[in-house]
Amino acid sequence: LQTNEYYCILGKTIQTIALLAHLACEKGVWGPHLIVVPTSVMLNWELEFKKW
Secondary structure: OOOHHHHHHHHHHHHHHHHHHHHHHHHHOOOOOOOOOOOOHHHHHHHHHHHO
């Protein structure tokens, strides 16, 4: 899937946010966590974190 256009819309951001929420709420692991993304999507990540 990484080699086609559908890779961009697989919900990776939401899945990652859900994982971090699970780690925090269920396991008590609040971080810090490092998420490495291209600068072109940093604003999207910020908006998604605020939304969820």
